Amino acid sequence: MKGHQVTIIDIAKKLGISKSTVSRALTNNPNVNPETRKAVLEMAKTLDYQPNMLALGLIKNETRMLGVIIPDIQKPFFAAIVSGIQHAVGRMGYRTIIAQSDESPQIEKENIQALMLSRVDGFLICHTRDTRNFDQIKLLYQKGFPLVSFARICQGLPIPKVVEDDFNGLYTTTQHLIERGRKRIALLAGPKHLQASKLRQQGYLSALRQNGIGFDNELVAHTRFLADDVAVAVNRWLALAEPPDAICTIYDGGAVQVMQLLKSRGVNVPGDIAVAGFGNDPASGLVEPGLTTFEQRPYEIGQAAGKHMLDILKKRFGDVPPEITISEGRLVVRGST
């Protein structure tokens, strides 16, 4: 059982002085006799005094805690982002409360509510794949909470955002496949309404257009990033009169699943169909053949998001420009193409 907490009053009593003086001594206030300060500091050490952050937070109205909302910590992408955020804000003494939405907009909403009650000093949010209603985050904005949006961002709010190199990534990857002589390039996309998915699809389309390759609607499949969606898409493509000779995906997880499906069907990769991914997840270097993919550095995305948050927290009064940071990537060519 936790016994009595040592408070500044205990120190004051032991020393026969007032708690005001103890407080001043502890906070490096100059209006205190050096000898008194020394005595207080010593007594604090011998009593093993620990300041009560709750009381302090009540006065200052800050907790030095940041709320981080992500869909799923078990995805390497989000884990790396979290790590980047923590290392960025940790240096300034901020702690992070991680909340998982499990890709549920409802849980996302509840998490925001709960963290608001916990009086976190700010939010770093990556929405679920299904979030279409941004009322909650707008509410946060209205209430004046420092906000940073990353990866799956909320548009239309003047807050800092950090995103992946979406357009460029798929443009580069598609270009690469075309250079490898592929003519019928399929695209495994994400949810239609998701901005990141849209941009990646635009990159893909742009590369096709620029190379005079006609766009075939049959070759684009939208998924919710679920294994079943991928299987349906691959089955459909393989059943086509003219199946694709390459499959470009907007996420590595999907690419790995595509490769496994093709392998089980006896389709040779890259001989019959080349496969490319996006992200350079740990998995992409492990599969056989290695997956060609557009590398992203989620750790750095996290760091950038964390730094934006620190900027807001610091300048609290001189508004921070709602800068949008694009995390640069590069193509990693492996055996799958």
Next chain:
Amino acid sequence: MKGHQVTIIDIAKKLGISKSTVSRALTNNPNVNPETRKAVLEMAKTLDYQPNMLALGLIKNETRMLGVIIPDIQKPFFAAIVSGIQHAVGRMGYRTIIAQSDESPQIEKENIQALMLSRVDGFLICHTRDTRNFDQIKLLYQKGFPLVSFARICQGLPIPKVVEDDFNGLYTTTQHLIERGRKRIALLAGPKHLQASKLRQQGYLSALRQNGIGFDNELVAHTRFLADDVAVAVNRWLALAEPPDAICTIYDGGAVQVMQLLKSRGVNVPGDIAVAGFGNDPASGLVEPGLTTFEQRPYEIGQAAGKHMLDILKKRFGDVPPEITISEGRLVVRGST
């Protein structure tokens, strides 16, 4: 900028009653007129009142926050544990502050200090691979903090612990290799002082002994779970007059590295040397050939740890037995053996 926070005093003023009554109405205290309560509740809603958890925490001396200390959130094992913990304690309204020690005992110590100041209601700790001094966690115990130790546990403290199926895992895996006809089975272990590594090594030794296979000290290598250590070990084994015909590892990450090294040396797996792992990390199903491994379910380990914590928090006064939970596993046989 965050404007004025709505407090119970605001509600009280608007309604012309005292803040005590408002407080009682809001906390379902029976000593309040149903009509008054209704009025308060309505006013709270129209004013969008949010209770201040800091003030509440100051009184109750609790934060409903739990500190979780892990070496590295980017390791799938720890990410899954964190997820399990969060889902277990989240139902009871507890939030988790995740702190990474980056495998540094010093940072681990600092994290514990910082979270103590933040007045978390309890700690769930997995130590670094190098932690040998457990003074910090013992201090926490003395101070009466609810404590749960998992995976890399602190022995000698009467607190709940959740561990992997260490002994049994390596016993089973080694037995499997022997059944496959392997005679010279090497062991890639972890740090010598780490309890989990010790137990796994004992499982390995036990299986050898039981099958009348002599123990060869040359065939055991200790690592700090680093890639360089693995390379050194593999090089040493391959240079032996009588190289091993199987390599058993105590962690999947090491097994994957071993397989890559062997492949780059032109050694056939499992033809020349069989390889087995521990954990069933996501990677083990992706490599070629698939890695035979002893499955662990880190998500469940996290859940068990979270439940232990809830038990302590609930029974606060009727001590909880310092139970040790072993998370059962099973052998997953794939191509590498």
Next chain:
DNA sequence: AACATTCCCGCAACCGTTCCCATATGGTGT
């Protein structure tokens, strides 16, 4: 009608800290 009981409600203390204001003390300038 007098008294006990119940029901609501307000007052004030408290949690641990910061910070403004008042005050005592001693030294300096005139």
Next chain:
DNA sequence: ACACCATATGGGAACGGTTGCGGGAATGTT
């Protein structure tokens, strides 16, 4: 001797809630 100032300290309000205690009004009991 007096006003004046700097320095060091104490007192108390404030942050936003909870809670024990006491009191007044309404009701029930004899």
